[in-house]
Amino acid sequence: MLKVKRIIFPNTKYQIPNTKYQIRNTKYQIRNTNPMTILDGRKTSSDIKDEIAEAVKQLKSENKKTPHLAAILVGTDGASMTYVNGKVKACERVGFNSTLIDLPEDTSEQELLDNIHRLNADRDIDGFIVQLPLPKHINEQKILMVIDPDKDVDGFHPTNVGRMALDLPCFLSATPYGIMELLERYNVETSGKNVVVIGRSHIVGRPMSILMSQKRKAGNATVTVAHSRTKNLSGITQKADIIIAALGIPEFLTGEMVQEGVTVIDVGITRVPDAGKSRGYRLAGDVHFESVSKKAAYITPVPGGVGPMTIAMLLKNTLLACERNHNKT
Numbered sequence: 001m002l003k004v005k006r007i008i009f010p011n012t013k014y015q016i017p018n019t020k021y022q023i024r025n026t027k028y029q030i031r032n033t034n035p036m037t038i039l040d041g042r043k044t045s046s047d048i049k050d051e052i053a054e055a056v057k058q059l060k061s062e063n064k065k066t067p068h069l070a071a072i073l074v075g076t077d078g079a080s081m082t083y084v085n086g087k088v089k090a091c092e093r094v095g096f097n098s099t100l101i102d103l104p105e106d107t108s109e110q111e112l113l114d115n116i117h118r119l120n121a122d123r124d125i126d127g128f129i130v131q132l133p134l135p136k137h138i139n140e141q142k143i144l145m146v147i148d149p150d151k152d153v154d155g156f157h158p159t160n161v162g163r164m165a166l167d168l169p170c171f172l173s174a175t176p177y178g179i180m181e182l183l184e185r186y187n188v189e190t191s192g193k194n195v196v197v198i199g200r201s202h203i204v205g206r207p208m209s210i211l212m213s214q215k216r217k218a219g220n221a222t223v224t225v226a227h228s229r230t231k232n233l234s235g236i237t238q239k240a241d242i243i244i245a246a247l248g249i250p251e252f253l254t255g256e257m258v259q260e261g262v263t264v265i266d267v268g269i270t271r272v273p274d275a276g277k278s279r280g281y282r283l284a285g286d287v288h289f290e291s292v293s294k295k296a297a298y299i300t301p302v303p304g305g306v307g308p309m310t311i312a313m314l315l316k317n318t319l320l321a322c323e324r325n326h327n328k329t
Contacts, residue, residue, distance in 0.1 A: 069153070130147065182309060198237070198245045246286065255294060267306050
């Protein structure tokens, strides 16, 4: 029998878009008053968590259901364990209930599927995620396909991806969602701008290209998707007003590749060996921060930029799932 560890956390606070529990962003709007502005993901994610906690307090005061997020972790990958533990702590902060299903590395694909089916059927679970990557003997695509789209708060199921592409209500993938939120809250002008997305992954690059071109506040842009086969990439990036770097190559984008006044979103994070550091490495993004920041109007740091936003938007999706499920009953 697989052991399920359920962790229930106390009260806190939050709010959700396009619903009765509206988040009022105005007090958190940040304007660019300096030549170069850091898009601070740590502060913005903290603001969002405070808003979520307030909404949860309101739900509880009205004797309504407390949002419940579950996570399945298979194996002992260090980065995955750190990320899942961060989600558990974030749930505690905002007042969500939380369940962690911790499975051994040799868990069979069928055992994992059985756990997913149980979470799909559990009415108390509003949303859940299967932490990636999975062990090599498990088919990730098969696993993601069986998650109930109404509980897919990671936004990876084809139903949510398709609805996103059609600009219909859905769960946006947490990283693109976090980038859009940063652009909105810092009032970065995107309408009519030339945006270059470097990377075409299904998790970041492809959805970002779609979202930035849609009719929305952080949208209405003219988008170019660049990738490993793109020719004369520097010539393309030098004309970009906004660059979203999500290719996984440390410090790939340099100052020579950008124009003055550019906005740069750095999605990458890689451990680069560094004998001068006590831990033997440093964290680097896909952007050479020192050279690019000298030309940028806005830029995200690594760490502390896009990364913290991912968990915050996962929580926001879970709150939305809770309200949707509550309205069904």
